[in-house]
Amino acid sequence: MESTTLRAFKYRLYPTKAQIASLDTTLTLCQRLYNGMLEERRGAYQKAGKSLTAYDQMKSLPEVKAALPEYAGVNAQVLQDVAKRLDKSFKGFFRRVKAGQKAGYPRFRSRDRYDSFTYPQPRQNSVSGNGKHVYLPKIGNVRIKLHRPFSGKLKTLAVKREGQEWYAVLTCEIPRPAPLPQTGNAVGIDLGVRHLIVTSDGDFEDNPRPLRTAQKRLRVLQRSLSRKKRGSKRRHKARQAVAKLHLKVKRQRDDLHHKAAVKLVRENDWIAHENLSITGLARTRMARSVLDAGWGSLIEKLISKAEEAGRTVIGINPAYTSQDCHLCGHREKHSLSVREFTCKGCGAFLNRDVNAAKNILAWSMPSWTQGGSVERACPEKPRSSELG
Ligand SMILES: [Zn+2]
CATH class of the missing domain: 3.30.420 (Nucleotidyltransferase; domain 5)
Known part of the structure; x- marks a missing residue:
């Protein structure tokens, strides 16, 4: 058995207004890149019967940046990670096809379905010495709340949007804990x-009652949302309410x-x-x-x-x-x-x-x-x- 294991530590972020804007922009650009790369893979396959790899797509990132200057504002490794993510969903797809399961070809992601980006090789000292800020390249020092300490070697640093809130997920390599004693059960x-x-x-x-109540209420809210007119203010409000409750149920x-x-x-x-x-x-x-x-x-x-x-x-x-x-x-x-x-x-x-x-x-x-x-x-x- 390996002597180390990975553990994720998740913390709430408190970005400033300007930082929220750049976090939002980064997410949007990553989402578009993801969809663009998916399109590219489909096209390469349909036109030339060629399968692109994550590496192929990473190599074309400089061209993307040259054509779309806004991408210069996003950390290069974050962009590379987008290609890796897409690759992962393709690998999952092929694995399911091979296993004869319901496969589900990788799909385009809407803004709502693309909620995180990852720094694949963060600095070890990304979290400041006093534990109050985390350094996100191209975004800045963002206020973080370490409600419990993290330990180990920092492997990846992901930023996640949940409803209106932002979180950092620190994946760390820690020594594998000793196995629990056998119980015989x-x-x-x-x-x-x-x-x-x-x-x-x-x-x-x-299944506890609060959860069941919230689930019921979620269904009611979702029905009400589906009746609101597209593009209306009330629909936007209803959508936020659904997202918030959804998050609560999930937690x-x-x-x-x-x-x-x-x-x-x-x-x-x-x-x-x-x-x-x-x-x-x-x-x-x-x-x-x-x-x-x-x-x-x-x-x-x-x-x-x-x-x-x-x-x-x-x-x-x-x-x-x-x-x-x-x-x-x-x-x-x-x-x-x-x-x-x-x-x-x-x-x-x-x-x-x-x-x-x-x-x-x-x-x-x-x-x-x-x-x-x-x-x-x-x-x-x-x-x-x-x-x-
Ligand atoms: Zn019997």
């Missing part, structure tokens, strides 16, 4: 809407996911979940709710925390997790509205989601072969010695 988790998480141990993690959800992930990683050596990238899951349940619950972001957090702690997170095929009895393997389709799982095979009676979580755990075990009746009848909880 393994757990399966079922992700849901009413309960964010139901575990194979029978624990229920609620509450991130916080919830963070806490849930930390708890799972602290208490278990082995965590099994349903693999969300397997298409069809979103369709079998309500797609809307899947988006609201943001399971993907929870799993991401879980994986990164587990990596640091030396734990295992494993995704399993979600098929039949809620139809099969975890004790005898009897398969039967139950209505989604029925909360209890009653097995006609062996008479097992328990919460539907707990049954699913128990299946998820059992099927994640290396010794498990689906369809093998011996294992299927085994008690659900593995011994720690099997976790190896």
